[in-house]
Amino acid sequence: MVKSATNRVEKNNKYHQILEAAIKVFARQGFHQSTVAQIAKKAGVADGTIYLYFKNKNDILVQFFNYKTKEVFGSFRTEVDRADTCPNKLRYLVRRHLEEFQLNREMAIVYQVETHQNSRLAEAQIREMSQMYRDLISEIIEQGQQEGSIRKDLYVGLVKRFIIGAVDEVINTWLHAEEDYDLVSMADPLVELFIKGIEQRDKTID
Amino acid sequence: MVKSATNRVEKNNKYHQILEAAIKVFARQGFHQSTVAQIAKKAGVADGTIYLYFKNKNDILVQFFNYKTKEVFGSFRTEVDRADTCPNKLRYLVRRHLEEFQLNREMAIVYQVETHQNSRLAEAQIREMSQMYRDLISEIIEQGQQEGSIRKDLYVGLVKRFIIGAVDEVINTWLHAEEDYDLVSMADPLVELFIKGIEQRDKTID
Amino acid sequence: MVKSATNRVEKNNKYHQILEAAIKVFARQGFHQSTVAQIAKKAGVADGTIYLYFKNKNDILVQFFNYKTKEVFGSFRTEVDRADTCPNKLRYLVRRHLEEFQLNREMAIVYQVETHQNSRLAEAQIREMSQMYRDLISEIIEQGQQEGSIRKDLYVGLVKRFIIGAVDEVINTWLHAEEDYDLVSMADPLVELFIKGIEQRDKTID
Amino acid sequence: MVKSATNRVEKNNKYHQILEAAIKVFARQGFHQSTVAQIAKKAGVADGTIYLYFKNKNDILVQFFNYKTKEVFGSFRTEVDRADTCPNKLRYLVRRHLEEFQLNREMAIVYQVETHQNSRLAEAQIREMSQMYRDLISEIIEQGQQEGSIRKDLYVGLVKRFIIGAVDEVINTWLHAEEDYDLVSMADPLVELFIKGIEQRDKTID
DNA sequence: CATGAATGAGGGTTCATTCAT
DNA sequence: AATGAATGAACCCTCATTCAT
Numbered sequence: 001m002v003k004s005a006t007n008r009v010e011k012n013n014k015y016h017q018i019l020e021a022a023i024k025v026f027a028r029q030g031f032h033q034s035t036v037a038q039i040a041k042k043a044g045v046a047d048g049t050i051y052l053y054f055k056n057k058n059d060i061l062v063q064f065f066n067y068k069t070k071e072v073f074g075s076f077r078t079e080v081d082r083a084d085t086c087p088n089k090l091r092y093l094v095r096r097h098l099e100e101f102q103l104n105r106e107m108a109i110v111y112q113v114e115t116h117q118n119s120r121l122a123e124a125q126i127r128e129m130s131q132m133y134r135d136l137i138s139e140i141i142e143q144g145q146q147e148g149s150i151r152k153d154l155y156v157g158l159v160k161r162f163i164i165g166a167v168d169e170v171i172n173t174w175l176h177a178e179e180d181y182d183l184v185s186m187a188d189p190l191v192e193l194f195i196k197g198i199e200q201r202d203k204t205i206d
Numbered sequence: 207m208v209k210s211a212t213n214r215v216e217k218n219n220k221y222h223q224i225l226e227a228a229i230k231v232f233a234r235q236g237f238h239q240s241t242v243a244q245i246a247k248k249a250g251v252a253d254g255t256i257y258l259y260f261k262n263k264n265d266i267l268v269q270f271f272n273y274k275t276k277e278v279f280g281s282f283r284t285e286v287d288r289a290d291t292c293p294n295k296l297r298y299l300v301r302r303h304l305e306e307f308q309l310n311r312e313m314a315i316v317y318q319v320e321t322h323q324n325s326r327l328a329e330a331q332i333r334e335m336s337q338m339y340r341d342l343i344s345e346i347i348e349q350g351q352q353e354g355s356i357r358k359d360l361y362v363g364l365v366k367r368f369i370i371g372a373v374d375e376v377i378n379t380w381l382h383a384e385e386d387y388d389l390v391s392m393a394d395p396l397v398e399l400f401i402k403g404i405e406q407r408d409k410t411i412d
Numbered sequence: 413m414v415k416s417a418t419n420r421v422e423k424n425n426k427y428h429q430i431l432e433a434a435i436k437v438f439a440r441q442g443f444h445q446s447t448v449a450q451i452a453k454k455a456g457v458a459d460g461t462i463y464l465y466f467k468n469k470n471d472i473l474v475q476f477f478n479y480k481t482k483e484v485f486g487s488f489r490t491e492v493d494r495a496d497t498c499p500n501k502l503r504y505l506v507r508r509h510l511e512e513f514q515l516n517r518e519m520a521i522v523y524q525v526e527t528h529q530n531s532r533l534a535e536a537q538i539r540e541m542s543q544m545y546r547d548l549i550s551e552i553i554e555q556g557q558q559e560g561s562i563r564k565d566l567y568v569g570l571v572k573r574f575i576i577g578a579v580d581e582v583i584n585t586w587l588h589a590e591e592d593y594d595l596v597s598m599a600d601p602l603v604e605l606f607i608k609g610i611e612q613r614d615k616t617i618d
Numbered sequence: 619m620v621k622s623a624t625n626r627v628e629k630n631n632k633y634h635q636i637l638e639a640a641i642k643v644f645a646r647q648g649f650h651q652s653t654v655a656q657i658a659k660k661a662g663v664a665d666g667t668i669y670l671y672f673k674n675k676n677d678i679l680v681q682f683f684n685y686k687t688k689e690v691f692g693s694f695r696t697e698v699d700r701a702d703t704c705p706n707k708l709r710y711l712v713r714r715h716l717e718e719f720q721l722n723r724e725m726a727i728v729y730q731v732e733t734h735q736n737s738r739l740a741e742a743q744i745r746e747m748s749q750m751y752r753d754l755i756s757e758i759i760e761q762g763q764q765e766g767s768i769r770k771d772l773y774v775g776l777v778k779r780f781i782i783g784a785v786d787e788v789i790n791t792w793l794h795a796e797e798d799y800d801l802v803s804m805a806d807p808l809v810e811l812f813i814k815g816i817e818q819r820d821k822t823i824d
Numbered sequence: 825c826a827t828g829a830a831t832g833a834g835g836g837t838t839c840a841t842t843c844a845t
Numbered sequence: 846a847a848t849g850a851a852t853g854a855a856c857c858c859t860c861a862t863t864c865a866t
Contacts, residue, residue, distance in 0.1 A: 014825095030325050032238035036861060046827040048863075057861065109324050116322035116378065118315050119236050141404070151406045155395055161375040162399050169371025170364070172322065189361055193368050197403030198347070200357045220850090242836060252852045254838075263836065426829090442737050444650035448857060458831045463858065521736050528734035528790065530727050531648050553816070563818045567807055573787040574811050581783025582776070584734065601773055605780050609815030610759070612769045632846090654840060664848040666842075675840065 015053045018043045019067060022060045027106035030113060031061060031121065058121050061114065065125035068107055072100045073132050080136060086144030087195055093136065094167055095187040101171050102183040112172055134160045163194055221259045224249045225273065228266045233312035236319060237267060237327065264327050267320065271331035274313055278306045279338050286342060292350030293401055299342065300373055301393040307377050308389040315381055318374070340366050369400055427465045430455045431479065434472045439518035442525060443473060443533065470533050473526065477537035480519055484512045485544050492548060498556030499607055505548065506579055507599040513583050514595040521587055524580070546572050575606055633671045636661045637685060640678045645724035648731060649679060649739065676739050679732065683743035686725055690718045691750050698754060704762030705813055711754065712785055713805040719789050720801040730790055752778045781812055 021043035025034045036057055040047045054060050079096040083089040101108040115126055137160045144150030170190060174183045227249035231240045242263055246253045260266045285302040289295040307314040326332055343366045350356030376396060380389045433455035437446045448469055452459045466472045491508040495501040513520040527538055549572045556562030582602060586595045639661035643652045654675055658665045672678050697714040701707040719726040738744055755778045762768030788808060792801045 027324065030323060032236075033325065035859085040828095047861090048828065049826055051862070052825070112322050113324055116318050117236060118233060118319055118381070119239065144404075144406075149406055150404050151402075154399075154404060158376070158392060158395055159399065159404060161379050162372045162396065165371040165373070165375025165378070166368045167371070168375060169367040172371070173367050175324070186364060189364055190368065193360075193365065193403065195403045195405045196357075197399065197401045197405075198350075198356050198360060198365060199401045199403075200351075200355055241834085253836090254853065255851055257837070258850070439736060442650075442735060445737065447855085459857090460832065460859075461830055464829070469857070524734050525736055528730050529648060530645065530731055530793070531651065556816075557818075561818055562816050563814075566811075566816060570788070570804060570807055571811065571816060573791050574784045574808065577783040577785070577787025577790070578780045579783070581779040581786060584783070585779050587736070598776060601776055602780065605772075605777065605815065607815045607817045608769075609811065609813045609817075610762075610768050610772060610777060611813045611815075612763075612767055653838085658849095665840090666849065667847055669841070670846070 014043075014045065014049065018045065018050055018053055019060065019063060023064060023068070023106045023110055026061070026064075026113075027109040031110075061110075062122045062125055064107075064110065065114075065122045065129060068104075069111060069125075069129055072104070072107070073129050075100070076133070076136060080140065086140055086147055086149050087191070089140045089143070090163075090194065091188060091191045093140070094191050095184060097167055098171070098183045098187050102174075105175070108171060109175055112168070112175060133164065137163055166190060166194070220251065220255070224251065224256055224259055225266065225269060229270060229274070229312045229316055232267070232270075232319075233315040237316075267316075268328045268331055270313075270316065271320075271328045271335065274310075275317060275331075275335055278310070278313070279335050281306070282339070282342060286346065292346055292353055292355050293397070295346045295349070296369075296400065297394060297397045299346070300369075300397050301390060303373055304377070304389045304393050308380075311381070314377060318378055318381060339370065343369055372396060372400070426457065426461070430457065430462055430465055431472065431475060435476060435480070435518045435522055438473070438476075438525075439521040443522075473522075474534045474537055476519075476522065477526075477534045477541065480516075481523060481541055482537075484516070484519070485541050487512065488545070488548060492552065498552055498559055498561050499603070501552045501555070502575075502606065503600060503603045505552070506575075506603050507596060509579055510583070510595045510599050514586075517587070520583060524584055524587060545576065549575055578602060578606070632661075632663065632667065636663065636668055636671055637678065637681060641682060641686070641724045641728055644679070644682075644731075645727040649728075679728075680740045680743055682725075682728065683732075683740045683747065686722075687729060687743075687747055690722070690725070691747050693718065694751070694754060698758065704758055704765055704767050705809070707758045707761070708781075708812065709806060709809045711758070712781075712809050713802060715785055716789070716801045716805050720792075723793070726789060727793055730786070730793060751782065755781055784808060784812070 018039065022034075022039045025038050025042055028034075029038075036050055037047055039060070040050055043050075050060075054063060076093055076096055079092045080089045083092045101111075114120060114122060115130070120126055138156055141150055141154070141156055141159055145152050145154075167190065170186050171183065174181070174186075224245065228240075228245045231245050231248055234240075235244075242256055243253055245266070246256055249256075256266075260269060282299055282302055285298045286295045289298045307317075320326060320328060321332055321336070344362055347356055347360070347362050347365055351358050351360075373396070376392050377389065380387070380392075430451065434446075434451045437451050437454055440446075441450075448462055449459055451472070452462055455462075462472075466475060488505055488508055491504045492501045495504045513523075526532060526534060527542070532538055550568055553562055553566065553568050553571055557564050557566075579602065582598050583595065586593070586598075636657065640652075640657045643657050643660055646652075647656075654668055655665055657678070658668055661668075668678075672681060694711055694714055697710045698707045701710045719729075732738060732740060733744055733748070756774055759768055759772065759774050759777055763770050763772075785808065788804050789801065792799070792804075
């Protein structure tokens with residue numbers, strides 16, 4: 001029993017070693033420019049060992065979305081539930097999103113690249129995760145509409161893209177920036193833009 | 207004169223044949239999965255012919271950004287100049303953007319993929335184009351602030367990402383959608399979101 | 413210990429298999445006309461295997477000069493040291509040279525071709541070996557001059573070329589001959605020519 | 619008739635232009651590394667034009683040996699005939715040989731390389747020329763033996779290689795030398811080595 | 825479980841040669 | 846005769862995957 005537990009940990013170790021190594025390598029060079037040998041070297045295992053834990057090179061990417069990002073996106077819901085009003089839920093969501101991506105720069109890179117591919121190598125996983133995120137926003141918006149804090153005349157599908165896209169681009173810009181800066185500090189101003197828009201409202205009224 | 211014109215067209219023909227074929231192939235399979243042989247076949251030329259017009263496979267992508275997208279992004283400015291007020295400029299810009307990308311689905315795919323890569327194969331071209339777009343939005347926002355239609359307390363850098371990202375995601379969703387729908391119809395509602403945000407404003411005031 | 417020895421032999425085997433095969437192929441067709449696939453086939457390995465032992469096709473040639481000919485030229489010194497007088501040293505050197513080249517016909521061919529190229533693919537190696545040979549002759553001549561058996565009014569640099577060239581051509585002729593004959597039997601008459609020249613000396617004096 | 623003559627000259631011009639250009643290119647890069655396009659460019663003609671004057675790339679090399687070196691080797695006989703005694707004939711031959719090769723460095727390079735190849739691309743031409751040279755030396759030696767100036771116990775075949783090889787190597791060394799020096803000045807000392815050898819003869823007798 | 829040597833299919837690129845103009 | 850764009854066969858090399866140890 002002890003042995004079994006140890007083995008399992010060992011196994012997990014190798015599995016995670018390889019996965020983490022792969023993410024680093026993919027992040028730097030992109031999936032297609034990365035070789036299995038590079039991943040193996042970075043993970044400190046033999047090339048062949050990778051095939052004991054992953055069906056093939058592609059499968060590493062699939063597992064990445066299953067293991068790493070599912071965990072991250074799962075945490076989003078917890079975070080959203082901590083807030084009560086719609087604007088706060090949105091704020092918490094975006095903050096957490098940026099926080100996580102800032103902490104996991106390499107994950108962020110791989111995520112950005114692969115979700116924008118056409119022939120997605122982890123299509124199913126990406127769709128599932130994307131759906132989770134969109135559902136979360138749907139719920140927030142709908143709650144806001146019930147609360148009366150959000151307009152009722154919105155095409156919710158579009159609002160989702162509006163929010164997702166903006167967050168995405170804020171991350172994307174950060175990833176491609178020459179110098180590093182704090183990504184999380186973008187959260188509140190961004191959410192404010194979502195809510196209020198860019199319009200100058202009449203001062204006497206406001 | 208006729209001959210000269212013909213020659214020019216002829217010459218352009220091969221170059222454009224290859225470029226258009228390449229875009230189609232890249233759009234379907236991604237750059238790395240595409241082979242020079244596939245491009246040649248689709249263009250109706252021999253493999254070697256490609257190397258008379260392009261330095262190497264990579265150069266096809268670079269030329270694509272120089273020729274195809276530069277043209278498209280150039281047209282954006284013309285469109286923006288046709289409108290006078292800031293909201294209209296924004297509306298015209300987004301409409302045109304979605305129009306062009308809807309008309310050139312394959313270009314759109316390649317554009318989306320390559321601009322989100324980490325190790326960008328056409329880095330210089332992408333940066334230049336991206337800069338053009340951001341400058342355009344900067345101008346619009348600043349004009350709006352002078353006009354009094356746009357809030358003055360905005361971090362313009364963030365506004366740019368907010369707009370670009372949202373448009374990007376609207377296109378991205380369209381590209382990955384199971385069924386086809388009219389992309390351009392998203393333009394006005396989207397711009398309205400930029401301007402007004404999602405907030406429910408006080409009814410007595412509104 | 414046995415295992416270690418076996419491993420070493422095994423390892424050496426593949427490396428040498430390829431090298432020997434390459435020499436045969438190069439000898440028959442010349443370096444540029446030889447393909448990696450031909451070498452692989454002759455060595456009984458897969459094409460890719462060659463790149464586990466050699467950096468590229470060119471490197472095979474470089475290794476050939478490092479491994480094969482360095483060994484041969486090293487043996488020359490041993491041979492020279494066995495003799496005491498200058499004429500004998502020269503005799504032993506030339507004999508050994510012709511012997512080795514006769515035994516390794518393919519090595520001889522590759523050697524002849526590559527050392528006469530202009531843009532030498534193994535420049536460094538060839539220079540080094542060539543230098544070894546010239547140094548050996550220098551020593552022999554100088555010793556002969558001290559002994560009194562060799563004229564002191566010689567331009568040693570020229571003597572080296574005189575000897576090297578003659579030996580070279582004797583080998584070259586043998587390599588291009590229609591029918592095979594004993595190369596080593598040329599050694600003594602050739603050395604005699606070096607020493608005595610072709611001149612008929614006055615009989616009363618002689 | 620005038621036109622015909624003109625045409626012929628024109629034709630010859632192009633033919634020689636290409637041939638001279640090819641020699642330069644071959645000399646710098648070797649036959650296999652040289653491309654038809656490079657030769658055409660250096661000759662100032664179109665790629666296709668080369669095929670109006672030469673059957674293929676190989677044929678350029680064949681023509682080179684037919685045209686350039688046959689001329690040079692023909693001049694050797696004239697030179698030899700100017701002298702009367704054997705040693706002088708030998709001296710004139712070697713002088714002329716070194717003179718010609720010094721004047722035509724590029725020819726010398728191509729000659730050296732191609733005559734040492736195994737699979738000779740101009741086999742027939744090289745054999746013929748080589749034969750001419752060997753015949754010339756045979757005649758000289760035989761005359762010397764009749765004159766009494768050359769030993770009669772020589773294996774003439776070996777003497778030929780001895781002389782040819784030494785001259786060859788003197789040229790080869792010159793071609794590969796870092797700095798330029800006068801090749802012709804080697805002629806007389808070299809011939810003296812042929813005749814007298816390197817041996818120190820008894821002083822009282824000498 | 826782990827290894828890493830070996831495999832061989834596949835792809836980018838070059839270049840001698842052709843042929844319509 | 847001259848051109849040079851077009852061709853496509855051929856080659857070097859990479860790398861995902863396998864399998865004997």
